[in-house]
Amino acid sequence: MLTALLVMTGIALLLGAGLGFASIKFKVEGDPLVDKIDAILPQTQCGQCGFPGCRPYANAIAGGEAEINQCPPGGEEGIRKLADLLGREFKPLSEEHGVEKPKSVAVIDEATCIGCTLCIQACPVDAIVGAAKQMHTIIAADCTGCELCLAPCPVDCIAMEPIAETVDTWKWRYPVFQIRHAA
Amino acid sequence: MLRKLFKFHGGVKPQTNKEQSTTTPIAPVPLPDRLVIPLHQSVGGHPRPLVQPGDRVFKGQRIGGADGNLSSAVHASTSGIVRDVLPAVMPHTSGLTTLSVVIEPDGEDRWGELDRINVRAATPDELRDYLRDAGVVGLGGAVFPSHLKLKPGKEGSLDTLVINGAECEPFITCDDMLMRERAADMLKGISAMRHMLQAREVLIGIEDNKPEALAAIQAALSASGEKGIEAIAIPTRYPAGGAKQLIRVLTGIEVPHGRRSTDFGVQCFNVGTAYSIHDALEHGRPLLSRVVTVAGNVKAPRNYEVLIGTPMDHVVRLAGARHDTDRYIMGGPMMGVRMPAFDVPVVKATNCILVGSPALFPPPPPEMPCIRCGECAKACPADLAPFEMYWFSRARNFGKTQEYHLFDCIECGCCSFVCPSHIPLVDYFRFSKSEIWAREREKEAADTARERFEFKNLRQEREKQEKAEKLAAKAAATREKVAGETAAPGAAPAAKPGGDDAKRALIEAAMEKARQQKAQVAPKNTDVTNPGVQAEMAAIDARRAALEPPTETPPPAGQA
Numbered sequence: 088m089l090t091a092l093l094v095m096t097g098i099a100l101l102l103g104a105g106l107g108f109a110s111i112k113f114k115v116e117g118d119p120l121v122d123k124i125d126a127i128l129p130q131t132q133c134g135q136c137g138f139p140g141c142r143p144y145a146n147a148i149a150g151g152e153a154e155i156n157q158c159p160p161g162g163e164e165g166i167r168k169l170a171d172l173l174g175r176e177f178k179p180l181s182e183e184h185g186v187e188k189p190k191s192v193a194v195i196d197e198a199t200c201i202g203c204t205l206c207i208q209a210c211p212v213d214a215i216v217g218a219a220k221q222m223h224t225i226i227a228a229d230c231t232g233c234e235l236c237l238a239p240c241p242v243d244c245i246a247m248e249p250i251a252e253t254v255d256t257w258k259w260r261y262p263v264f265q266i267r268h269a270a
Numbered sequence: 271m272l273r274k275l276f277k278f279h280g281g282v283k284p285q286t287n288k289e290q291s292t293t294t295p296i297a298p299v300p301l302p303d304r305l306v307i308p309l310h311q312s313v314g315g316h317p318r319p320l321v322q323p324g325d326r327v328f329k330g331q332r333i334g335g336a337d338g339n340l341s342s343a344v345h346a347s348t349s350g351i352v353r354d355v356l357p358a359v360m361p362h363t364s365g366l367t368t369l370s371v372v373i374e375p376d377g378e379d380r381w382g383e384l385d386r387i388n389v390r391a392a393t394p395d396e397l398r399d400y401l402r403d404a405g406v407v408g409l410g411g412a413v414f415p416s417h418l419k420l421k422p423g424k425e426g427s428l429d430t431l432v433i434n435g436a437e438c439e440p441f442i443t444c445d446d447m448l449m450r451e452r453a454a455d456m457l458k459g460i461s462a463m464r465h466m467l468q469a470r471e472v473l474i475g476i477e478d479n480k481p482e483a484l485a486a487i488q489a490a491l492s493a494s495g496e497k498g499i500e501a502i503a504i505p506t507r508y509p510a511g512g513a514k515q516l517i518r519v520l521t522g523i524e525v526p527h528g529r530r531s532t533d534f535g536v537q538c539f540n541v542g543t544a545y546s547i548h549d550a551l552e553h554g555r556p557l558l559s560r561v562v563t564v565a566g567n568v569k570a571p572r573n574y575e576v577l578i579g580t581p582m583d584h585v586v587r588l589a590g591a592r593h594d595t596d597r598y599i600m601g602g603p604m605m606g607v608r609m610p611a612f613d614v615p616v617v618k619a620t621n622c623i624l625v626g627s628p629a630l631f632p633p634p635p636p637e638m639p640c641i642r643c644g645e646c647a648k649a650c651p652a653d654l655a656p657f658e659m660y661w662f663s664r665a666r667n668f669g670k671t672q673e674y675h676l677f678d679c680i681e682c683g684c685c686s687f688v689c690p691s692h693i694p695l696v697d698y699f700r701f702s703k704s705e706i707w708a709r710e711r712e713k714e715a716a717d718t719a720r721e722r723f724e725f726k727n728l729r730q731e732r733e734k735q736e737k738a739e740k741l742a743a744k745a746a747a748t749r750e751k752v753a754g755e756t757a758a759p760g761a762a763p764a765a766k767p768g769g770d771d772a773k774r775a776l777i778e779a780a781m782e783k784a785r786q787q788k789a790q791v792a793p794k795n796t797d798v799t800n801p802g803v804q805a806e807m808a809a810i811d812a813r814r815a816a817l818e819p820p821t822e823t824p825p826p827a828g829q830a
Contacts, residue, residue, distance in 0.1 A: 130716035132723045140723060212722035213729075231719045254310065256711070257364040258704040262637075262697040 121149045127168045131160040132211035133233030135185045140211065154178065159185035160232070191247040192230040193237070197222050199244035206236035206245060273502055276522040278515040280651045281507040282684045284440050284604065286479060291443045291563050291571035296451055298575050299588065301375045305347055305579030306615045307333065308360045308370045312413040314340030319371060325352045328382025330556050333371045336402050342415040343405040345556040347577035349382075350375040361582070361600050361617055365610030373579065384554035394420075394466050397551070404550040405557045405618075410434060410511070410540030411601065413619045416547065419537060420466045429535030430521055431469035433460055433544060435476040435483065436504060436511035439602030442622040444561040445541050447573045449476070449483035452545055453490035459548030461496060467537060471498045473520045474541070477510055478503040508604065509682040513538040515651050527678055542621075562616055564589040566599075566625040576616045582623050583612040591625050599624040603631065604683040638691035646685035646695060652678050656685040656695050663698040668709070671702050679703075752779045 124145040131141070136157040138144040147153035148169070155169040156178040163180065170177040180187060195206075195215075202220040207213075214230045217223030236245050250256075310316045315337030321327060327346040334344030350373045357367035387400045398417040407413040422428050437445040449456065464472050476484045487501040504510055504519050514525050516538060523534045531538060542560065549555045558578060562585065565571040569590035576585055582598055583591075599606040600620055608626075616623070646656035655674055662670040676699060685695040752775050 125720070128716075129712070130719040130723065132719065141720070142723075211726060212719050213726050214722070229718065229722060231715075252364075252366060254360065254362055254364060254366050254368055256708065257362075257366055258708055259363075259697065259700040261701050262694050 118146075118149055121145045123172060124148050124169065127161070127165060127172065128158060129160045129165065129231075131231040131233045133160060133231070133235060134211075135159050137184065148173070154181065156181045157184045159187050162187040189249045191232040191249045192227045193225050193232065193234070193245050194227075194248045195223055195225055196244040196246065197224060199242050201242055201244075203241055205239035205241065209235045209239045211235060273500070274522075275502070275504060276519055278510070278518040278651050279653050280649045280684060281509060281515075282649055282687050283506070284508055284687065286506070287440045287565070288443050288446065288479065291441070291565045291573060292446060292482075294570075294572050296447050296561055296573045296575050297588070299577065299580060299585055301348060301377060301379070301577075302580050302584040303374070304353065304581075305350075305373045305375065305577060306358050306370050306581065307344060307347065307373065307579035308358070308368050308615060308617060309334040309344050310360070310368045311344060311578075311618045312342045312407040312415055314338065314342075314415065316369065317341060317344050319355045319369065321346075321352045321355065321371060323352055323354050326350075327352055327373060328380055330384060330558060331382045332403065332405075332556070339402070340415065340418065341402075342407050342417075343403045343556070344371075344578075345405055345558055346371075346373055347558045347579050348373070348375045349378050349380040359611055359614055361609055361614040361620065363607045363610065370615070371579075386554040387551065389462060389551045397462075397466055401547065401550060403556075406543065406546050406550050407557070407618050408540055409542035409546065409560055409618065409621065410513075411605070411619060411621055413617075416539070416543055419539065420463060422467050425535075427468035427470070428532070428537055429470050430537075431460075431464055431467055431472045432513075432517055432520055432536060432538040433472060433474040433541055434511055434513065434516050434538055435474055435480075435487070435501075435541040436516055437480070438477060438506070438508045438511035439604055439606075439622075440508075441565040441571075441624055442563050442602050443565075444563045444573050444621050446480045446483050447563075448545055448561050449480070449541055450486045453483075453486040454493065455548050455552075456541055456545045457487070457490050457494055457496070457499070458552060459544035459546070460499065461494075462547060462551050463539060463544060464499075469537070472500070474499070474501040475504050475510070475516050475520050476501060477506040479506045508684065509651055509680070512651060512680050512682060514680070527675055557618060560616075560618060560620070562620055563622040564625065565622060567592045567595050567627040567630050568625050576620075578618060579615045581613040581615055582609065582620075585616065586612075586623060586625055589625075592627065594627040594629060595625050596628060597626040599626055599631075604687065605681060634694065635692045637693050640691055640693060643690060645688045645690065649684040649688045651682060651684060652680055654679060656699075659702070660693060660695050660698050663702040666705070668702055668706050671699075672706065676702055676706070749776060752776055755779070 121142070125142055128141040128145055134140065136144045136153065138147055138153070144153060144158065148155060155173065155175055156166050158165055159180060166180065167177055169175070200222050202217060202222060204217065204219050204223070206223060207215045207217055211233060212229055212231055214226045215223050215236065216226060232247065234247060237247070309319060317334030317337050319333065320335050321333045327333060327350060329346060329349045331346045332343050333346050333352075336343045352371060353374045354372040356370065356372065358370040358372070359365060360368045360370070385403070387397070389397065392400070398420055401417040401420070402415060406416045408416055408419070435445055435449055437443070460472055460474070463469075474487060476487065478484075484501055484503055491499055491501060502520060504516070509515055510519060513531065517531055517536050518524055521536060523531070523536060525531050525534065546557045546560075550557065559575050560578070561573050562576045563571070563573050564586055568586065569592065572589055574585055574588065586598070598609040598612060600609055601607060601622055602624060606622070606624055640657055640660060642657055644657065647654070650656055659671050659674045659676050659679070662668070662674070679699050681696050681699060683696050686693065689695060749772055753772065
């Protein structure tokens with residue numbers, strides 16, 4: 088009887104020690120689910136979802152505080168990917184958060200710009216160059232098209248321009264064949 | 271000597287249609303009214319224009335500088351005046367424009383000063399730079415800059431240099447005619463390449479439906495007497511001219527997924543490239559023209575030596591297009607792409623202008639469901655399973671297509687050719703490939719945006735902290751100063767130690783300062799001479815003095 092008890096206690100202690108060691112040694116820093124969600128989000132940092140950036144939105148989704156259909160730049164495909172990842176039901180994009188638009192970049196009308204630096208402060212990815220009372224301009228390659236610079240501009244000199252297709256970004260279309268009427 | 275040849279998997283035998291255009295020699299093309307030379311002709315960047323509208327250019331003058339090392343220069347094909355540098359429709363299915371130089375020829379065809387190089391004395395690096403600036407690219411169709419491929423592997427030498435004269439695609443005969451007519455010069459180019467690559471042996475693969483070309487090369491070989499170069503007839507089977515397929519046939523090496531032929535000591539070049547390398551190294555002439563087959567729905571199919579930038583319809587007119595012509599295809603019927611217009615320019619990639627008509631290339635029958643017969647897998651020269659990739663491409667499941675090695679597909683068209691359901695498999699694969707590339711670009715952009723966003727947050731946090739530190743330092747400095755001042759005169763109530771007291775001292779010092787400032791400010795309207803107004807002011811001042819506690823400072827001036 089005593090032997091059995093000792094053996095069982097011994098095993099319990101051993102396993103407990105093992106588990107304790109593992110919990111320290113293999114501790115996962117941060118939430119891997121948030122990283123996975125963040126990887127799907129388009130990183131526009133536009134805040135249309137109601138959160139200040141993509142990462143906070145990813146946090147909210149992972150915490151169950153937000154729906155997966157609040158990201159207009161990610162569009163339907165983004166929602167589908169999130170639904171796949173999280174095992175949730177697909178939902179159409181929620182209208183109150185905006186509509187899916189073609190990818191655009193902001194363009195500053197440099198003749199009108201008064202150099203107030205308000206857009207520079209608003210830009211989440213530092214894609215606007217300029218200084219006080221100097222003309223500002225947008226680094227098109229880094230602009231995510233979040234439209235956050237439009238509202239602060241006191242002279243309305245920023246416009247969104249859809250990105251034109253070039254030979255490098257042109258895509259082969261999905262093969263579609265016209266159905267002809269038999270003569 | 272009999273050489274053991276190998277077989278590649280799959281392949282098809284379409285009707286070759288090559289006889290029509292090989293009856294007459296390569297013909298020159300009269301100068302067109304204007305040349306439109308796109309600056310973006312090879313992979314890797316968009317060369318920057320080096321000329322402006324109104325400039326006079328000579329034949330062979332560089333008009334587009336290589337944009338980085340993975341790029342190649344572009345030259346004026348004839349002498350004349352630059353009329354414009356503008357985006358023009360390029361020979362690409364999309365019908366999109368690219369920056370092009372429009373030259374109006376002056377008819378003199380005058381060469382500029384040629385930048386010659388001493389091939390014997392130059393180092394391989396110098397030769398490669400020279401070829402880049404001479405705009406030499408692969409003329410087999412992929413237009414990959416040749417100087418990048420002319421690097422021996424890590425060991426400093428190459429086993430086998432494969433020269434591709436297979437020309438397996440139906441209708442196209444430009445390499446055939448080039449080999450027949452210019453074998454000797456081509457061999458000189460091959461020797462130069464062999465020297466640069468330090469290749470042990472050179473194998474020239476030519477499909478056995480081109481006996482004249484093979485004979486011409488062999489005659490030139492025996493005339494030159496160079497050892498280690500061999501011209502070999504290979505069985506005619508499409509796509510024997512694919513680089514990997516030709517390497518397989520000639521050397522037995524099968525280049526696996528994710529590796530390059532150079533990893534196995536083999537490099538492959540087109541015969542046309544060999545000729546233009548000779549032209550560049552020996553005569554100092556950059557790549558200005560190429561041989562183009564005009565075939566299909568024309569009265570006299572033939573090969574033409576065409577200046578880069580010549581409008582396609584200008585060349586086709588010489589061959590006499592029939593009336594029912596409805597499209598031009600650049601390349602052959604298997605891999606060629608339809609041109610968006612008839613007047614798009616001939617570029618370095620144009621090996622053939624295939625003139626099409628509804629009778630010659632009837633519209634494909636409607637696509638039927640895949641019956642999973644496996645014919646496409648049997649025909650695939652890249653050993654893929656096209657029906658699986660088709661299925662996933664159709665469902666836009668791009669991850670799965672990549673699992674089936676979509677990017678090993680060479681788009682040769684064998685699968686579409688054999689499909690009993692007339693499924694345009696290659697169209698699906700092209701669609702999938704470009705979607706995957708687009709997604710990769712988006713992913714990259716998202717990663718950059720994430721990085722920049724995080725950096726901005728970090729920066730703002732840091733700035734906030736720095737500002738707080740600065741304020742704290744300033745406050746500490748003022749405190750010290752005040753403490754010093756109050757201690758010296760000993761007028762203020764004896765400073766008790768402790769933060770509370772220091773704070774009070776600070777407040778007192780600030781109040782004192784404010785008092786002094788207020789005292790120094792005198793009313794500005796005291797020079798009024800009107801006695802009535804002066805009396806009123808005096809009354810106000812008296813009232814103010816009565817309200818305020820008395821101060822040690824003298825009352826402001828102007829008091830009566």
